[in-house]
Amino acid sequence: MFIGNFKYSIDSKGRISIPAKMRRYLNPDANDSFIITRGMEKCLEIHPLDLWKELYASKLKKLNSYDPVQARFLRMLLQEAAEDKLDSQNRLLIPKNLIQYAAIESEVLILGAMDKIEVWNPKIYQGYLNETSLSYEDIAKEVMTE
Numbered sequence: 298m299f300i301g302n303f304k305y306s307i308d309s310k311g312r313i314s315i316p317a318k319m320r321r322y323l324n325p326d327a328n329d330s331f332i333i334t335r336g337m338e339k340c341l342e343i344h345p346l347d348l349w350k351e352l353y354a355s356k357l358k359k360l361n362s363y364d365p366v367q368a369r370f371l372r373m374l375l376q377e378a379a380e381d382k383l384d385s386q387n388r389l390l391i392p393k394n395l396i397q398y399a400a401i402e403s404e405v406l407i408l409g410a411m412d413k414i415e416v417w418n419p420k421i422y423q424g425y426l427n428e429t430s431l432s433y434e435d436i437a438k439e440v441m442t443e
Contacts, residue, residue, distance in 0.1 A: 298322060299409030304419065307405050311396055312388040313416065315343075319409060320387060324348075331389060334378040339421050341399050343389065343414040346380070391416070 303316045323329070327345035336342045344352065357374075360367040379392045391401070400418045408415040408422075417425075429436075 298411050299414050300411075301409045303407045305405050305407055306403055307391070307396070307401055308388075311391045311393060312384070313391060313405055313407070314386065314388050315383065315414070316407060317387070319407070319414060320383075329383040330380060331382070332378055332380055333389065333391060333395060334374055335395065335398050336415055338425055339399055339418070341391065341395055341401075341416040342410075343416060344412075348412050 299319050299322055301316070301318060303318075305314055305316075307313050323345055324347050326347040330346040332344045332346060332349040334342050334344075357371065360371055362368045362371060377392075377395055377398065379395065381389045383389060399416065400421060401416070402418060404419055406417040406419040406422050408417065431439075
């Protein structure tokens with residue numbers, strides 16, 4: 298399970314380091330490989346390959362490619378997706394189109410999001426947090442009901 302947040306720089310080639318505290322949760326079955334794709338908000342999602350395969354088997358594979366909405370979702374998710382493997386310095390190469398999608402500049406905010414890692418432009422993430430008038434307590438009360 299990925300948790301925590303880390304501020305890192307993205308280098309001129311588009312590489313980001315995966316924090317050591319997150320790497321320790323990687324299953325050897327992932328083989329240090331990841332699927333990188335667009336997130337639901339203006340962020341990126343990084344899925345270890347083993348967990349991506351589980352997502353594929355449990356959800357994505359079951360979508361109906363003949364249903365226009367489901368087919369559109371699959372296309373939008375997968376057209377931008379890329380696979381990469383950690384290099385010797387534990388970095389991933391983020392494709393330019395995904396960097397542009399998430400409006401990533403020189404800094405990134407890396408967030409643990411349970412079974413995936415999110416990558417945000419820190420300014421956009423702060424705006425995302427500020428866009429609701431609900432407090433953390435109000436949101437918890439709403440979503441953590443039985």
